[in-house]
Amino acid sequence: MTSSTDTSRAARVLGRPFHIGDLTIPNRIAMAPMTRKFSPGGVPGDDVARYYARRAALDVGLIITEGTFVGHPSAGMSDRIPRFWGEDAFAGWRRVVADVHEAGGKIIPQLWHVGVTRVEGSGPVASAPPVGPSGIGLDGAPKGEALSTGDIDDVVRAFADAAAAARLLGFDGLELHGAHGYLIDQFLWNRTNKRTDGYGGDLASRTRFAAEIVAAVRAAVTPDFPIFFRLSQWKSDNYDARIADNPAELERILTPLAEVGVDVFHASTRRYWIPEFDGSDLNLAGWARKLTGKPSITVGSVGLDKEFVGPSGRAAESSVTDIGELLDRAERDEFDMVAVGRALVADAEWARKTLGGHSEDIRPYSVEHLASLS
Numbered sequence: 001m002t003s004s005t006d007t008s009r010a011a012r013v014l015g016r017p018f019h020i021g022d023l024t025i026p027n028r029i030a031m032a033p034m035t036r037k038f039s040p041g042g043v044p045g046d047d048v049a050r051y052y053a054r055r056a057a058l059d060v061g062l063i064i065t066e067g068t069f070v071g072h073p074s075a076g077m078s079d080r081i082p083r084f085w086g087e088d089a090f091a092g093w094r095r096v097v098a099d100v101h102e103a104g105g106k107i108i109p110q111l112w113h114v115g116v117t118r119v120e121g122s123g124p125v126a127s128a129p130p131v132g133p134s135g136i137g138l139d140g141a142p143k144g145e146a147l148s149t150g151d152i153d154d155v156v157r158a159f160a161d162a163a164a165a166a167r168l169l170g171f172d173g174l175e176l177h178g179a180h181g182y183l184i185d186q187f188l189w190n191r192t193n194k195r196t197d198g199y200g201g202d203l204a205s206r207t208r209f210a211a212e213i214v215a216a217v218r219a220a221v222t223p224d225f226p227i228f229f230r231l232s233q234w235k236s237d238n239y240d241a242r243i244a245d246n247p248a249e250l251e252r253i254l255t256p257l258a259e260v261g262v263d264v265f266h267a268s269t270r271r272y273w274i275p276e277f278d279g280s281d282l283n284l285a286g287w288a289r290k291l292t293g294k295p296s297i298t299v300g301s302v303g304l305d306k307e308f309v310g311p312s313g314r315a316a317e318s319s320v321t322d323i324g325e326l327l328d329r330a331e332r333d334e335f336d337m338v339a340v341g342r343a344l345v346a347d348a349e350w351a352r353k354t355l356g357g358h359s360e361d362i363r364p365y366s367v368e369h370l371a372s373l374s
Contacts, residue, residue: 021224027061032341042083044092056105067112072158079123115183160216173226181235218261232268269300286334299339
């Protein structure tokens with residue numbers, strides 16, 4: 001558990017404002033995006049607004065919403081996960097934004113397309129097929145349909161339309177979900193991308209789809225409207241997967257994205273303290289920052305002693321742990337912000353207790369918290 005000395009240090013290190021574009025975040029703590037399935041019909045209700053606003057009021061500087069589906073028929077996999085199209089959903093998001101701002105926080109939506117991980121017949125558009133770069137699932141077996149170049153244009157347009165809507169709805173920026181084996185990541189990963197056209201083959205070609213989305217999103221918003229990009233090596237149910245085996249390969253992926261408009265890289269790992277490549281202590285966020293010169297966000301078991309998924313396949317129970325190493329890395333400018341996930345589900349006051357000298361009162365995480373996510 002964090003000591004009182006570390007807590008004072010936490011306030012000094014994590015309590016600093018962070019500026020990007022025309023956005024000023026009051027501190028270095030973000031809420032990580034976590035799927036809830038609490039939005040019937042894909043419409044975020046008053047309970048969703050309360051959920052995010054509660055944490056903003058308790059000193060979380062930036063709320064990154066759970067993934068929300070862009071307006072492409074195959075983007076989603078549940079009609080209980082919020083969507084980012086249709087006036088009813090937009091009305092719900094307006095309430096969310098207003099409540100978070102009233103609570104003193106900043107908020108960005110995470111824009112999402114699940115690709116071939118979609119289960120046929122699931123919402124919000126039950127008739128839509130799973131689609132991916134090559135019609136190959138994360139297990140390497142055939143699944144769904146390969147996107148044509150025309151289909152790719154449609155998906156890129158859906159992300160751009162969502163970005164324009166995010167700005168009009170009053171969000172403070174946006175995040176593109178390019179991690180965890182979903183559509184953008186499926187193009188980056190050689191196991192799911194077997195294309196032989198300009199969107200597959202070498203790293204530059206596999207990155208083209210993500211770069212086109214970023215460029216279209218940048219064109220759809222103002223120059224100072226921040227674009228965050230979430231990336232990961234690991235995929236759902238494949239924690240050893242890698243899109244880059246060394247820093248040079250990672251640079252070939254991230255540099256084109258930075259050049260066309262990404263402002264911040266949000267590097268998803270399961271344990272933030274694990275070095276990403278041999279020969280360096282830097283984690284994935286550290287490498288993203290070093291290679292691109294862009295700010296980065298670290299995430300992965302912050303304040304907890306166990307990673308997200310345990311041997312049973314469910315979220316593991318975790319005890320509260322010291323964040324000394326996190327602060328060490330932050331003081332070395334390895335990354336610029338820290339995203340906190342399960343610890344903020346377990347205790348909505350995590351940020352306030354950490355910054356305010358009451359870390360001994362932080363509640364541990366258990367699977368029981370999944371039932372409420374309040």
